[in-house]
Amino acid sequence: MNKITILGSGTSTGVPILGCNCKVCKSTELRNKRFRTSALIESSSQKKILIDASPDLRTQLLRNKTDALDAIIITHDHADHTHGMDDLRPYGFKRSEPLPVFTDASAAKDLKRKFPYIFDRDNYFSGKAILGGGIPLLDLKITQAGPESIVDEPFEFFSLPHGHEDTLGILHQKMAYLVDCRQVPEAVLKRLSDAKLELLIIDCLRPNPHSTHLHFDLTLEYIERIQPKTAVLTHMGHEWDYLDLVYQLKKRGVKNTFPAIDGQSFLYSNA
Ligand SMILES: [Zn+2]
Ligand SMILES: [Zn+2]
Known part of the structure; x- marks a missing residue:
């Protein structure tokens, strides 16, 4: 089996939000504490593939006891998905080869x-020695919509409209991971429905529509179309109280759909 762990299920601010006094931000309910969105795949072939480098990354990886990685996927270049990049530096201490970082041309x-000191090293240092504790040993690999082999694991990427750029949607074996999108194109819905997913992890920012993210009604519409065995809602804001969201799902008669909890893992089979 493959495993995916939700390292963070929160929107760009995380939850609680600094300086916010709302019910959810002040709540003592641990399921309302959300790091910025990241996840870790551990494949049946024992490969560890990180999805996104959130600003909370160091704490997330320490909590998950992640001693090593084999590859990284960056869904898009927004701050909440990339600014933990420097926290990947210690993984380079034990490696001679750089860790591959897969992303699309625009995010690259x-x-x-x-x-520039990580990904445009030659220009940045222009012949000078790298002094001090070194720099993250990462190597950009530009990918695009379509199939991709990552450390010999079969992936497929989709372009999902988000803000000014697209986000990479991810299909790995019987699991799909769709975050930071305002819409899922028809062809992707068809592909994922045909894939007979065991697990769908999907953006569900808040109850009301948003210009760059999915909201409750649209998320549920897509789950209904894709028909995964289990759906997990992520990238959630402080508009969502965990137990209230569980209640809303029940009230609507939505089955096998759950809000993500940070640190929670899910298993899925090979395709
Ligand atoms: Zn985001
Ligand atoms: Zn984003």
Whole structure:
């Protein structure tokens, strides 16, 4: 079996939000504490593949006792998915080969601009020695919508409309991971429905519509179309109280759909 662990299920601010006094942000309910969105796949072939480098990454990986990684996928270049990049540096201490970082051409361009000392090393250091504790040993691999082999694991990517750029939707074996999108295109819905998923992890920012994310009604519409065995809601804001969301799902008669909890793992088979 393959395993995916939700390292973080929160929107860009995390929950609680700094300075917010709302019921959810002040709540003592542990299921309302959400790190920024990241996840870790542990494949049946024992490969560890990180999805996104959130600003909470170091704490997330320590809590999950992740001693090593084999590859990283960056869904898109937004701060809440990339600014933990430097926390990956210690994984390089035990490696001679760089860790591959898969992302699309647009995000790769932004990563080079934001992290020139990691991804544009030759220009940045221009012949000077790298002093001090070194830099993260990462190697950008540009990918696009379509099949991709990552450390010999079969992946398929989809382009999902988000903000000014697209996000990479991910299909791995019987699991799909769709975050940070305002819409799931028809062809992707058909592909995922045909894939007979065991697990769908999907954006569900808040109850009301949003310009760059899925909201409750649209998320549920897509789950209904894709028909996974289990659906898990992620990238949630402080509009969602965990138990209230469970109640809302029950009230609507939605089956096998759960809000994500940070640290929670799910198993899924090979395709
Ligand atoms: Zn995000
Ligand atoms: Zn985003």
